[in-house]
Amino acid sequence: MSDEIDVGRKGEALGIYLKSLRSGTGLTLREVEDATGKDVSNAYLSQLENGHIAKPSPNVLHSLASVYKVPYAKLMERAGYISPNARSSNAAKHGRAATFSIENLTLDEEKELLQYLSFVRQKAKS
Amino acid sequence: MSDEIDVGRKGEALGIYLKSLRSGTGLTLREVEDATGKDVSNAYLSQLENGHIAKPSPNVLHSLASVYKVPYAKLMERAGYISPNARSSNAAKHGRAATFSIENLTLDEEKELLQYLSFVRQKAKS
DNA sequence: ACTTTTTGCTAAAAACGTCAAGCGCGCTAA
DNA sequence: TTAGCGCGCTTGACGTTTTTAGCAAAAAGT
Numbered sequence: 389m390s391d392e393i394d395v396g397r398k399g400e401a402l403g404i405y406l407k408s409l410r411s412g413t414g415l416t417l418r419e420v421e422d423a424t425g426k427d428v429s430n431a432y433l434s435q436l437e438n439g440h441i442a443k444p445s446p447n448v449l450h451s452l453a454s455v456y457k458v459p460y461a462k463l464m465e466r467a468g469y470i471s472p473n474a475r476s477s478n479a480a481k482h483g484r485a486a487t488f489s490i491e492n493l494t495l496d497e498e499k500e501l502l503q504y505l506s507f508v509r510q511k512a513k514s
Numbered sequence: 515m516s517d518e519i520d521v522g523r524k525g526e527a528l529g530i531y532l533k534s535l536r537s538g539t540g541l542t543l544r545e546v547e548d549a550t551g552k553d554v555s556n557a558y559l560s561q562l563e564n565g566h567i568a569k570p571s572p573n574v575l576h577s578l579a580s581v582y583k584v585p586y587a588k589l590m591e592r593a594g595y596i597s598p599n600a601r602s603s604n605a606a607k608h609g610r611a612a613t614f615s616i617e618n619l620t621l622d623e624e625k626e627l628l629q630y631l632s633f634v635r636q637k638a639k640s
Numbered sequence: 641a642c643t644t645t646t647t648g649c650t651a652a653a654a655a656c657g658t659c660a661a662g663c664g665c666g667c668t669a670a
Numbered sequence: 671t672t673a674g675c676g677c678g679c680t681t682g683a684c685g686t687t688t689t690t691a692g693c694a695a696a697a698a699g700t
Contacts, residue, residue, distance in 0.1 A: 417649085441687065497634055505623065505627060543657065543658095
């Protein structure tokens with residue numbers, strides 16, 4: 389269909405956002421690579437910023453989010469992992485069986501989880 | 515498009531749990547396959563995690579339980595083999611600060627939370 | 641000027657997760 | 671029994687992500 393070198397399109401929004409974040413800090417690609425502890429290579433980050441990757445893995449997004457100091461969920465949203473107004477058709481609650489594997493949480497994990505939950509629910513309101 | 519996730523239905527709870535367990539260890543599908551001694555193929559594990567398998571065989575669950583170092587009965591329970599209340603005291607498995615107020619989660623919220631937890635845990639490694 | 645280093649970037653290969661197709665085994669019905 | 675269906679499970683792909691190795695141009699020394 390149509391042409392060929394139609395860059396990203398999907399990852400374009402994410403890419404531009406990432407690029408703006410980086411230039412906001414003045415860091416180079418390799419400096420960001422180091423800042424993530426080699427979690428994200430400079431080459432890969434370049435592909436990311438230019439929209440060549442549609443859906444980077446959440447791990448990558450998490451690393452970048454902490455480097456740029458933006459909420460992880462924001463990057464997740466731009467990458468299309470969570471729909472901005474994902475009020476699930478499935479409004480049914482099943483409160484009782486929520487005794488999930490959310491035992492064995494560290495304090496930090498619990499904190500981050502609740503933070504993330506509030507984000508999700510805030511989204512759902514809209 | 516359409517990252518709609520209404521798959522499985524039955525194996526959904528088990529699948530998400532398995533997925534969170536795996537990314538908790540940072541292993542890949544093929545690495546888990548090797549870890550089980552080729553007991554569980556990577557493709558099958560993928561189907562498992564995505565809820566495409568209603569009732570995996572107990573020996574598969576047993577292999578995975580030993581790889582992930584979780585009680586075998588727990589996986590059996592999630593797979594629907596044994597009733598949830600047929601377990602010993604729920605007092606404290608690991609004594610962590612685990613109080614989590616997730617009484618009224620929707621199914622989708624619960625799913626997203628567990629996924630997010632996976633990422634957090636994988637990130638926290640090393 | 642001429643090196644040397646650093647920057648952003650890219651092509652190719654590797655690794656990843658998942659899908660499609662099929663095999664095998666237990667079931668159920670006649 | 672035998673024929674068929676259903677479903678767990680494997681194998682072999684396919685498309686995407688991520689790594690590796692390096693490129694040309696700009697920057698910085700000398």
